[in-house]
Amino acid sequence: MTTYQRIVLASRPTAEVQADNFRLETKDIPAITDGQLLVRNQYLSLDPYMRGRMSANKSYAAPQALDETMIGGTVGVVLESKHPKFAVGDTVVGTLGWTEVAVSDGTMLRKVDTTHIPASAYLGAVGxxxxxxxxxxxxxxxxxxxxxxxxxxxxxxxxxxxxxxxxxxxxxxxxxxxxxxxxxxxxxxxxxxxxxxxxxxxxxxxxxxxxxxxxxxxxxxxxxxxxxxxxxxxxxxxxxxxxxxxxxxxxxxxxxxxxxxxxxxxxxxxxxxxxEQPEFWPQGLAELGTLVATGKLKFRESVADGLASAPEAFIGLLKGRNFGKQLVKLS
Amino acid sequence: MTTYQRIVLASRPTAEVQADNFRLETKDIPAITDGQLLVRNQYLSLDPYMRGRMSANKSYAAPQALDETMIGGTVGVVLESKHPKFAVGDTVVGTLGWTEVAVSDGTMLRKVDTTHIPASAYLGAVGxxxxxxxxxxxxxxxxxxxxxxxxxxxxxxxxxxxxxxxxxxxxxxxxxxxxxxxxxxxxxxxxxxxxxxxxxxxxxxxxxxxxxxxxxxxxxxxxxxxxxxxxxxxxxxxxxxxxxxxxxxxxxxxxxxxxxxxxxxxxxxxxxxxxEQPEFWPQGLAELGTLVATGKLKFRESVADGLASAPEAFIGLLKGRNFGKQLVKLS
Incomplete structure (x- = not known):
């Protein structure tokens, strides 16, 4: 594997989101330097907040930049690491975007345990x-x-x-x-x-x-x-x-x-x-993780297959066509 | 003085309040019994909340009953007392309604000091x-x-x-x-x-x-x-x-x-x-009283003269015709 695919924001929607607001690109997998790691994403999370980021309007967050990888939560596996806190094979949750592969310096990335909780749940009920x-x-x-x-x-x-x-x-x-x-x-x-x-x-x-x-x-x-x-x-x-x-x-x-x-x-x-409430996350995630691991908190996923299906899945989410947590399976 | 005047709710408004939603009545001054006192009201307060009470709609408070004295905050002077906590000549603040004279058993009535704060202010900035x-x-x-x-x-x-x-x-x-x-x-x-x-x-x-x-x-x-x-x-x-x-x-x-x-x-x-927040009143009234007494908190009053003028003054208040706190001077 020497190349990977990603999706960038090609244009901003004028009203409803259209498939051509996105563009699929093929890129070469980069070499990593000291302090970096390479992640192969397994799942991409699709969430309604992304619609807000696609507009240039004033909102609580900076707008998604044009021609850059679309923002998005991800769970994946470390392929290569020159970072002291992450090892090859670790499962990591972060915000690496609509992309099959990403380089990270570890910022906002956390290692998770998939023994009792499926990896995808870290983008949903435990995310x-x-x-x-x-x-x-x-x-x-x-x-x-x-x-x-x-x-x-x-x-x-x-x-x-x-x-x-x-x-x-x-x-x-x-x-x-x-x-x-x-x-x-x-x-x-x-x-x-x-x-x-x-x-x-x-x-x-x-x-x-x-x-x-x-x-x-x-x-x-x-x-x-x-x-x-x-x-x-x-x-x-x-x-x-x-x-x-x-x-x-x-x-x-x-x-x-x-x-x-x-x-x-x-x-x-x-x-x-x-x-904006980071101080509550440790307690909340611990409670949610226990409830999922013990079967007391149920969840349902709609899983689209492959990065190329993400735009249509996202448009469906905004129209309420999904049923439960909308994910895209990337590998 | 053997009679007094009061205003009752004659009918509920269908849209804007009209003068004929009210009725002025003349009543005999009653004799008081043990535990009661008789108050001659000096000022009646007119407030926007009264509009809500005039309707029969569900609201946070029970509707004003028809043919009963309109609800309203008052400040007045004790004319007669068979109540251990109030003496003739005391200035008292309460909710005795749109009436020149009222009998009270002391419930929700409090004695106030008018040395540094004018009586009417207890219906406004210090009320x-x-x-x-x-x-x-x-x-x-x-x-x-x-x-x-x-x-x-x-x-x-x-x-x-x-x-x-x-x-x-x-x-x-x-x-x-x-x-x-x-x-x-x-x-x-x-x-x-x-x-x-x-x-x-x-x-x-x-x-x-x-x-x-x-x-x-x-x-x-x-x-x-x-x-x-x-x-x-x-x-x-x-x-x-x-x-x-x-x-x-x-x-x-x-x-x-x-x-x-x-x-x-x-x-x-x-x-x-x-x-609904009675626990804050002692602290709040103390602070407001000090600010009024020391001239740091200014207020303006629109004073209508005589009970009969109350309906038109109230209609004006709802239309924003008043300028500052709307009062009716009763004696």
Whole structure:
């Protein structure tokens, strides 16, 4: 193997992401120098936040540069090492991007144990999505046993963990997801108490029926009309963790009609990005790892095959076509 | 004096409050029994929250009952007492309603000292409006010196205190108010750094010019388009105290177009009602009282004369016609 493939951002989307916003390139595998290591990526993680980075708009992170490797979380195996902390054969998790092979100086790279936890889970339930769920639930929503928790995008990599953690705390957990199949999975496989299919066309009434005692805490991944429906059901002193706003990722207006409930129900609404909370990661990852290793935290993966399939898989993710954590298998 | 006048809620408003939603009645002054006292009210406080109570809608408080004395904060003097804690001549603050005379059993009534603080201030800067400002600023916004704070309804009883307290903390303080006269007062008399006149028609551009370093904390009294303009200027980790939503008090839709900034700027947005935070009142009132008594906290009053003028004064308050704390002088 002397060459590898990578995907760069070729152009910025004007509205919906198109396949030609990306470009597949073949590159020569570089030689590494002292302090570096060479990683062969096994899995690439696809996540909604990447849509934000593709735009040049002001956001919480610098935009993805054009003609550079697309940003992305990865898990892979060390092929060569001139770095004292990493050895050939180590499994490493990092943010090496949409590429089969990458050189790293070890920054933001960590070695993981795959004895009891599959490598891919470090990109999902025991990685950034799992930590996002853990932080929002524990540090913002802080639900008590018996309270009602609502989670949008409930079958996704983040939402599925939020709901299962809330069930372990003794909450009534209601998901919101798109389609009967995802809702069935959320209830039957993940153990949520109920799931509302927003595509069925009766969101308000169905959510009211599923939350007879109102809503004490919301984990919001979508924004717009779905958030509005949940806001209208909040109880006094409800807490809302705002984690995603998928409804507006293509620049669509996403007006909120029910924001006044923030006042009338004295809600606390907090937006967050878990990468800004590094002090919580050791505790959170330890808890999530134990739950996955002991089978108490389930997850589902949609795995696209080969780097070239990443753009279509990513476009599908933004449209809700994935089912569970979206990965791309690279080797 | 054997009779007194009171105002009851005659009917609920269907949209804007009308004068005939109220009814003036003449009543006989009752005899008091053991444990009671009789108060002659000097001032009645008019506050936006009363609009919410006039509706039968679900809200944080029970609706005002029809044909009963309208709810309202009062300061008055004890005329007769068979209560061990109150003596004739004491000045007392309470919630005795839109009435010249009231019987009380002492519940929620407190004796105040008018040596250095005028009686009417106990309904404003050293009362519920002042505490609302104090709590929102200190417990939710918690601004640091040098940060930019924005306050809507800046010339009002609450907003004027928020801004002055923030100036004492070394913040850059920008008000939003309706009309050039109110804006001039906010800057020249209260010492805000700038004030944006939302009626001038350039809210977004004018607010941007007044907040060149963005906004770190918002005290929101209005909601809707005014809140939207401030949200668009927030900095990362901004804090928002949501205290009022005047824009929607008559049931108008008040969509928020910029709610997505809660996520992109990782804001904390909290609605609150200061009466639910009794543990903070002793400290807050002590600080506010000292600031008023020493002339460091200024306030302005609009005083309507006589109980019969209360309905029109209240309607004016909801339309922003008042200038500073709206009171009705009763005796």
């Amino acid at each position: 950034m999505p799992g930590m996002t769920a853990w932080y929002g639930l524990n540090q913002i929503m802080a639900p008590k046993a018996g309270e009602t928790v609502v989670v949008s995008a409930a079958s996704g990599a983040v939402g599925s963990v939020v709901g299962q953690l809330a069930k372990l705390k003794g909450c009534r957990v209601v998901g919101i997801a798109g389609g009967a199949e995802k809702c069935r999975y959320v209830v039957e496989e993940l153990g949520f108490d109920a799931c509302v299919d927003y595509k069925a066309g009766n969101l308000e009434a169905d959510l009211a029926a599923a939350t007879p005692e109102g809503i004490d805490a919301i984990f919001e991944n979508v924004g717009g009309a779905i958030f509005d429906a949940a806001l209208a059901r909040t109880n006094a002193f409800g807490r809302v963790a705002v984690c995603g706003w998928i409804a507006g990722y293509n620049g669509e207006p996403t007006p909120l009609d029910n924001a006044r409930f923030i006042l009338t129900n004295r809600l606390t609404v907090r937006g967050f990005i878990v990468s | 519920m409006p002042g505490m609302t400002a104090w709590y929102g600023l200190n417990q939710i916004m918690a601004p640091k010196a040098g940060e930019t704070v924005v306050v809507s309804a800046a010339s009002g009883a609450v907003g004027s205190v928020v801004g002055q307290l923030a100036k004492l903390k070394g913040c850059r303080v920008v008000g939003i108010a309706g009309g050039a006269e109110k804006c001039r007062y906010v800057v020249e008399e209260l010492g805000f750094d700038a004030c944006v006149d939302y009626k001038a028609g350039n809210l977004e551009a004018d607010l941007a010019a007044a907040t060149p370093e963005g906004i770190d904390a918002i005290f929101e009294n209005v909601g809707g388009a005014i809140f939207d303009a401030a949200l668009a200027r927030t900095n990362a980790f901004g804090r928002v105290a949501v205290c009022g939503w005047i824009a929607g008090y008559n049931g108008e839709p008040t969509p928020l177009d910029n709610a997505r900034f809660i996520l992109t700027n990782r804001l904390t947005v909290r609605g609150f009602i200061v009466s």
